[in-house]
Amino acid sequence: NAGVTQTPKFQVLKTGQSMTLQCAQDMNHEYMSWYRQDPGMGLRLIHYSVGAGITDQGEVPNGYNVSRSTTEDFPLRLLSAAPSQTSVYFCASSLGSLSGGYTFGSGTRLTVV
Amino acid sequence: EDQVTQSPEALRLQEGESSSLNCSYTVSGLRGLFWYRQDPGKGPEFLFTLYSAGEEKEKERLKATLTKKESFLHITAPKPEDSATYLCAVQPNSNSGYALNFGKGTSLLVTP
Numbered sequence: 001n002a003g004v005t006q007t008p009k010f011q012v013l014k015t016g017q018s019m020t021l022q023c024a025q026d027m028n029h030e031y032m033s034w035y036r037q038d039p040g041m042g043l044r045l046i047h048y049s050v051g052a053g054i055t056d057q058g059e060v061p062n063g064y065n066v067s068r069s070t071t072e073d074f075p076l077r078l079l080s081a082a083p084s085q086t087s088v089y090f091c092a093s094s095l096g097s098l099s100g101g102y103t104f105g106s107g108t109r110l111t112v113v
Numbered sequence: 114e115d116q117v118t119q120s121p122e123a124l125r126l127q128e129g130e131s132s133s134l135n136c137s138y139t140v141s142g143l144r145g146l147f148w149y150r151q152d153p154g155k156g157p158e159f160l161f162t163l164y165s166a167g168e169e170k171e172k173e174r175l176k177a178t179l180t181k182k183e184s185f186l187h188i189t190a191p192k193p194e195d196s197a198t199y200l201c202a203v204q205p206n207s208n209s210g211y212a213l214n215f216g217k218g219t220s221l222l223v224t225p
Contacts, residue, residue: 004156033212035215040217041217042200042215042216042217042218043157043200043202043213043215044215045212045213045214048212058212090156090157092156101147101149101159101162102147102157102159102213103159104149104156104157104158105156106154106155106156107154107155107156
């Protein structure tokens with residue numbers, strides 16, 4: 001039981017490049033979400049999904065796309081990277097029950113130069 | 114607008130010196146309040162969920178309490194391994210996606 005797996009762990013991009021951050025969970029969780037964490041800002045929600053085929057925007061969605069074709073996977077795509085997207089990105093999943101909260105991945109540290 | 118404010122931003126304790134972390138919140142109906150622990154370079158780790166005022170949860174040296182406006186994370190006789198950043202988050206009733214609104218965290222350092 002791996003929990004929530006994020007790849008890659010580290011990435012450096014040039015401005016304007018695109019890439020996909022991968023997130024996979026093996027707990028059969030319906031709810032998945034992407035957060036970014038910046039110094040002094042706390043965790044902010046980018047996009048979330050309540051099940052396969054259903055996604056919605058969070059607090060800071062601009063510049064990011066998501067899709068949810070399976071229950072297990074929830075990739076985050078950066079369309080044209082900007083230095084403002086330098087951050088640590090966390091994927092999280094939940095059964096939808098409050099008692100267990102969200103399970104977070106170990107994060108992807110992205111630097112855009 | 115939903116808000117979560119944690120204080121203090123940083124706290125340094127000696128081993129065995131008990132203290133409390135505060136999380137004050139304003140939300141249009143609370144579905145749940147969460148506490149997480151985050152170690153450097155890692156993702157947040159779930160600690161507790163609290164649902165209603167008066168509720169308390171305990172785990173080892175940690176106890177979380179909830180009122181209508183704030184939550185406290187009490188740390189009794191802390192050890193150096195309790196050093197971490199503690200995050201508070203709320204889930205409003207209006208939120209259909211079970212998304213969490215996080216505070217900025219309290220960085221706790223426990224020295225031997």
